[in-house]
Structures are given as C-alpha cells and as structure tokens.
Amino acid sequence: MTHRPHAITPEVLRADAMLTPDGAIADAELEFDETGTILYAGPARSTSRVTRELCGHVLMPGLxxxxxxxxxxxxxxxxxxxxxxxxxxxxxxxxxxxxxxxxxxxxxxxxxxxxxxxxxxxxxxxxxxxxxxxxxxxxxxxxxxxxxxxxxxxxxxxxxxxxxxxxxxxxxxxxxxxxxxxxxxxxxxxxxxxxxxxxxxxxxxxxxxxxxxxxxxxxxxxxxxxxxxxxxxxxxxxxxxxxxxxxxxxxxxxxxxxxxxxxxxxxxxxxxxxxxxxxxxxxxxxxxxxxxxxxxxxxxxxxxxxxxxxxxxxxxxxxxxxxxxxxxxxxxxxxxxxxxxxxxxxxxxxxxxxIGFPASGALTAGANADVIALDVTGTHATPFSGAAALVSHLGFAARGTDVRHVYVGGRHLYADGEHLTLDASAVRARARSAAERVRREAGSL
Ligand SMILES: [Zn+2]
Known part of the structure; x- marks a missing residue:
C-alpha cells in the first residue's frame, strides 16, 4: 500500500546545545531536507540560513x-x-x-x-x-x-x-x-x-x-x-x-x-x-x-x-x-x-x-530528522551551563513538559507548545467522556 507522503518544509534549526552520537556540542545547527533526512548536525555555520532560532533551547533525538x-x-x-x-x-x-x-x-x-x-x-x-x-x-x-x-x-x-x-x-x-x-x-x-x-x-x-x-x-x-x-x-x-x-x-x-x-x-x-x-x-x-x-x-x-x-x-x-x-x-x-x-x-x-527504526534516534547526517527541542530557561534547569551540562540536565533534571518542539521525519508535530496534528482540547474532552462512561459501566468509578 502506498501512502501519499506528508509535506515537509526543510529547516535549519539553531539551538544553544545539541546531543549527538559524538557527545554534546555548543551553539549547534541542524539542517534537514524535504525528505525529512538530516543533512547536517554540528556547530553553527552561517546564521543567514537559519529558519528557526531556538535561543534558550537544546536539541536531542526524539525519545x-x-x-x-x-x-x-x-x-x-x-x-x-x-x-x-x-x-x-x-x-x-x-x-x-x-x-x-x-x-x-x-x-x-x-x-x-x-x-x-x-x-x-x-x-x-x-x-x-x-x-x-x-x-x-x-x-x-x-x-x-x-x-x-x-x-x-x-x-x-x-x-x-x-x-x-x-x-x-x-x-x-x-x-x-x-x-x-x-x-x-x-x-x-x-x-x-x-x-x-x-x-x-x-x-x-x-x-x-x-x-x-x-x-x-x-x-x-x-x-x-x-x-x-x-x-x-x-x-x-x-x-x-x-x-x-x-x-x-x-x-x-x-x-x-x-x-x-x-x-x-x-x-x-x-x-x-x-x-x-x-x-x-x-x-x-x-x-x-x-x-x-x-x-x-x-x-x-x-x-x-x-x-x-x-x-x-x-x-x-x-x-x-x-x-x-x-x-x-x-x-x-x-x-x-x-x-x-x-x-x-x-x-x-x-x-x-x-523497535525497527534504525535510521532514527541519532542527530547525525543521513538519519531521520526525529528531533525534539527542550526549553532550558526554567527554574529547574537553572543554572544551565551549556553543552558541558547537557547530559546531566537531560539525564537528571529535564521533564517532558520542557519539550517545546517535536519533529518526526522532518514533519513538525508540535511547535512552541502547540499541537499541529491533533486538536488537543477535543482529544482530551473525548478521552474524559469515554473514560467516565467505561468506568461507570464497569462499576469502578
Ligand atoms: Zn505491558
């Protein structure tokens, strides 16, 4: 079965730090093309090509x-x-x-x-x-x-x-x-x-x-x-x-x-x-x-x-x-x-x-652009001392709620805290009423 691929806008992201297979790098840039493939993941190059400045954010592979x-x-x-x-x-x-x-x-x-x-x-x-x-x-x-x-x-x-x-x-x-x-x-x-x-x-x-x-x-x-x-x-x-x-x-x-x-x-x-x-x-x-x-x-x-x-x-x-x-x-x-x-x-x-996606999970050229950006300006991230602190922060202090952007194969699913592919309030409302009815019927309310 062939599915029409989703339209992807190529981007060049720039962030304070990024987690790569070679470790954390400061002042980082990640570029992906219209197929959702990473073309470049490394230190920032020229700022003129950047499509999204993510000051106060870090990039890591999607979980x-x-x-x-x-x-x-x-x-x-x-x-x-x-x-x-x-x-x-x-x-x-x-x-x-x-x-x-x-x-x-x-x-x-x-x-x-x-x-x-x-x-x-x-x-x-x-x-x-x-x-x-x-x-x-x-x-x-x-x-x-x-x-x-x-x-x-x-x-x-x-x-x-x-x-x-x-x-x-x-x-x-x-x-x-x-x-x-x-x-x-x-x-x-x-x-x-x-x-x-x-x-x-x-x-x-x-x-x-x-x-x-x-x-x-x-x-x-x-x-x-x-x-x-x-x-x-x-x-x-x-x-x-x-x-x-x-x-x-x-x-x-x-x-x-x-x-x-x-x-x-x-x-x-x-x-x-x-x-x-x-x-x-x-x-x-x-x-x-x-x-x-x-x-x-x-x-x-x-x-x-x-x-x-x-x-x-x-x-x-x-x-x-x-x-x-x-x-x-x-x-x-x-x-x-x-x-x-x-x-x-x-x-x-x-x-x-x-789980069968070997081209995902790493921010490196040639891999799928499955990438997330986390805000590192919050109280529980302060002081954030840049790339040297990245693994420590992601491993011990970061929370899911810090995530501000999510891309899968270059497709932007979540932008600055807003869902682009799901109607969040409608989804929550449907889930609330479904859970209420099912639990009532099961006698476990
Ligand atoms: Zn289980």
Whole structure:
C-alpha cells in the first residue's frame, strides 16, 4: 500500500546545545531536507540560513518508548495500590466494556501526551486495526504495532472485536504486508504473555515469525505470580518456556524480564533479543527490579518503556531515564554502574534500533530528522551551563513538559507548545467522556 507522503518544509534549526552520537556540542545547527533526512548536525555555520532560532533551547533525538499500551490512558489511576494480579483483573474488567471509539479516544490521548513529552516512536501492544493505525500515521509518530492476542477466554476486547487469537495472528500478517513500505509503521505479532497464550499458539507464532520476518512483542517474567504459574503449568520458567517454543531470537521484543534466571539472561543476550525495561511500572506494581545491567552485559538489545498509563501513570520518558539510572546504581551500590549518557542512548538510538527504526534516534547526517527541542530557561534547569551540562540536565533534571518542539521525519508535530496534528482540547474532552462512561459501566468509578 502506498501512502501519499506528508509535506515537509526543510529547516535549519539553531539551538544553544545539541546531543549527538559524538557527545554534546555548543551553539549547534541542524539542517534537514524535504525528505525529512538530516543533512547536517554540528556547530553553527552561517546564521543567514537559519529558519528557526531556538535561543534558550537544546536539541536531542526524539525519545523512543519501547513498551506501552497507548489506549490504556483511559485507565490512568485505576487500581493504584494493588499488586500485579489484582491490578490486571481490574484492568481487564474495564476492558470488557471498551468500544472501538473508546480505544481510539485513549490512543489519541496517548499520542497527545507522548508528542508533548518528546516521544517520537513507540512499541505498542493492544487491540489494533487499520483505522487505529491510520490515527498514528496522521498524528505523525512512528510505531511498532502489535495487535494483542490471547488464547485464554478471560481476556480480550469483546466490545471491539470478537476475533480469536488465531484470527488476530492472521490479521497481523495482513497488516504487515499492507504497511511493509511505510516509514512510520512496523507491525509485530503480539501474543500477550506465556500465561495467557497456550504453547501451541506460541509455537505457531514463532514459526510464522521465522517464515515472514515479522517480529514478536510479548511480556516475559513480569511478576513472581507469572513465573510460579508458568512453572507449575509448563515445567519451565517463562524465558526458558518461550525459548523452547522458538520465540527467543533477534526478532523478539520482550517486555519487563524482571525475574529472568541467570541462564535466561545469558540466552536472551546470545540470541540478540531486545528487552524493554519499564522501571516505573515494575516498581509501582511491586514486581521488582529487572536485571538491566546483567542483560546489557549479556548482549541483549535494550530499550526503555513506560508500560501503560494504568501502571505508571504517565508517558513521560524523562521519568524512566532518571529512574533507570539511579535505580541500578542503587542496586549495585555503585554510582559508576550506569551513566546517564548510556541511558539516554537506550532511550533514543538503542530503542529506535530495537523497535525497527534504525535510521532514527541519532542527530547525525543521513538519519531521520526525529528531533525534539527542550526549553532550558526554567527554574529547574537553572543554572544551565551549556553543552558541558547537557547530559546531566537531560539525564537528571529535564521533564517532558520542557519539550517545546517535536519533529518526526522532518514533519513538525508540535511547535512552541502547540499541537499541529491533533486538536488537543477535543482529544482530551473525548478521552474524559469515554473514560467516565467505561468506568461507570464497569462499576469502578
Ligand atoms: Zn505491558
């Protein structure tokens, strides 16, 4: 399927500092062309060509959210103080009442929040179809989309689709063919988890992934309850169980991996699997701390995610960046165990590669112009001492609300705090009324 490309106005941006693969540079310039490709990223050249002076701003690559369920923004604040399994039951009780319009409303609220906090690409698993994917394309973001599938009857989206797991798998292959050449969209299989999908179903997906190259996005070892359940039913821990079924390879995006065994960590690393680390969600649900450093040492490809708003409760990746850095320093009793620069890499280039957009995530000539500008004149950024302070600021003090401009492939989505592709107040109003109705019907208001 060919889509008409969005019109892009070439620009030359100038800012106080910029984060590049070679480090931070002062008085920086970034130029991209009408195809949304970066032509130049480096020290400022002549000022006469500059189309946008961003005094008091810094530039960095757009952030990549490696694991979320966008439409669950409607469930912000649901079951805040319960453990994983009661929380999941509360979430699924609400999902029984969702309509397609509700999912669209929740998705658009998520797109709004991701764009205005500097996220330009995300990996999602939820109920998806072409109409919903088109909303992502129109909003201008990039996404790796995994239509969620289950074989247990207790879960699903009966108000949106009556499709069985097998039917979702078939539909996923059709979507992958339809969007094969789309620069914004990647399609993945989305078997929900080893405790909601029977082994034969997972084996079939592994075989289809091998045959077609379509990646697999699934949850792995998120809670102790899951590992106990999977071990009791199948005689192996979740990572080993999935490995035996052919799921663990370099096409896998595994969310969480909190309770992987030492052997599973080694295996995920050797296999070149991508792992999405979701520290805020894991901490909020009391699930534990994922072996992020061990996975890195084993060679796993790493990405950072928020998980859904129902377990976070925001989509602001700057919170994940700071939390991940300080969490693993604390676990290792070593402030040198993880540098902010390394986590910023995971949240940009590493994440982009892990979810299928290797031409994004870095401000360098030839890459996609997925770039965000943050204001550094606010109280919590003061004093900002320029390029030398850039990594420190982005890693420990910046907030999503500092983001003032967002470009994806050169397309301007957010300009000086205003959305250019979404009607923000209408999106918020639709989400408020959808959430109110669904929660009332589910009896959880
Ligand atoms: Zn999840």
């Amino acid at each position: 990549v959210n490696g694991h979320t369920h966008s439409a669950m923004t409607l469930q912000r604040g649901v079951s805040d103080d319960e453990g994983f399994m009661p929380w999941l039951a509360a979430v699924q009780a609400i999902e029984q009442h969702l309509t397609h319009d509700d999912v669209a409303a929740g998705l658009e609220l998520a797109l709004l929040e991701m764009i205005e906090t500097g996220t330009t690409a995300f990996a999602d698993m939820y109920v998806w179809d072409e109409a919903l994917i088109e909303r992502v394309r129109e909003a201008g973001m990039r996404a790796m989309i995994a239509p969620a599938s289950f074989t247990r009857e207790t879960v699903g989206f009966p108000g949106v689709t009556g499709a069985t797991g097998e039917e979702v798998t078939e539909a996923t292959e059709r979507l992958a063919a339809r969007y094969a050449d789309d620069p914004q969209i990647r399609i993945a299989f989305g078997p929900h988890a080893p405790y909601t999908c029977e082994p034969e179903f997972l084996r079939d997906i592994a075989e289809r992934s091998l045959r077609t190259g379509i990646p697999v996005h699934t949850h792995v070892s998120e809670s102790l309850a899951e590992t106990t359940d999977v071990e009791a039913r199948f005689g192996a821990t979740p990572g080993a169980h999935l490995d035996a079924l052919g799921i663990v390879n370099d096409r896998l995006l595994a969310a969480h991996c909190v309770h992987l065994t030492a052997g599973e960590i080694t295996r995920f690393g050797e296999a070149g699997a991508a792992v999405s680390h979701n520290p805020v969600s894991n901490l909020k649900l009391g699930n534990g701390v994922a072996p992020f450093l061990e996975l890195r040492e084993a060679g796993a490809r790493l990405t950072l995610g928020t998980d859904s708003v129902a377990s976070n409760n925001s989509l602001d990746l700057f919170e994940e960046i700071k939390t991940a850095t300080i969490l693993h320093r604390g676990v290792r009793h070593d402030a040198a165990a993880l540098r902010a620069a390394d986590v910023l890499h995971v949240a940009t280039r590493g994440g982009a590669e892990a």
